[in-house]
Amino acid sequence: MRLLLTSGGVTNPSIHEALVDLLGKPIADCTALCIPTAQWGHPMCGPASVRGFVSGEPPWLMSSLGWKSVGVLELTALPSIGEQRWVPWVREADVLLVDGGDATYLCHWLRQSGLADLLPSLPETVWVGVSAGSMVMTPRIGADFVEWPSAPDDRTLGVVDFSIFPHLDVFPQNTMADAERWATDIGGPAYALDDQTAIVVTDDTVKVVSEGQWKLFGS
Secondary structure (H helix, E strand, C coil): CEEEEECCCCCCHHHHHHHHHHHCCCHHHCEEEEECHHHHHCCCCCHHHHHHHHHCCCCCCHHHCCCCEEEECCHHHHHHCCHHHHHHHHHHCCEEEECCCCHHHHHHHHHHHCHHHHHHHCCCCEEEEECHHHHCCCCECCHHHCCCCCCCCCECCCCCCCEEECCCCCCCCCCHHHHHHHHHHHCCCEEEECCCEEEEEECCEEEEEECCCEEEECC
């Protein structure tokens, strides 16, 4: 897959340009599926925030970027309807818009639904993650970001070899000092990103796109 791993979404022209480059065609020619599943695992999220993400209301905006079409893919429903229905939906989509919430909950349902197993067969599909939707692609998220009570630990999919500390300086507990302590526990390559920053991953290439602040730890 082609990955656009953001903290706050497509929040500025630089990230927007990176998204169009990954798609290889205008947004107006692309079909999108939005995945709100991570929100159900976080105590601060619920029906109103899920609706906001799906409808593209501020501050989410992801589904309202001007796509040719937008659909909703709820991972918790997929095991009950069978792969013969949902796999074609995913294969036909140009982009998966994956919202934040709890990354361990999202990881659980990516595996339970079967979507995690399908991802390696989607080399042209673009994954746009927001917060937990980005963190789920990393090996670990750190104990501070685990909000789902049933999470066995802080491990996630490990598609990339670095971890992500999102929302730098957005919340009182997300300062650079907090990120530095978090990175010490992670013990591997890790990025702290503010909401004006994203990481682009294509094949073995990793590039930071930013109109804000970020820092790489453990390089």
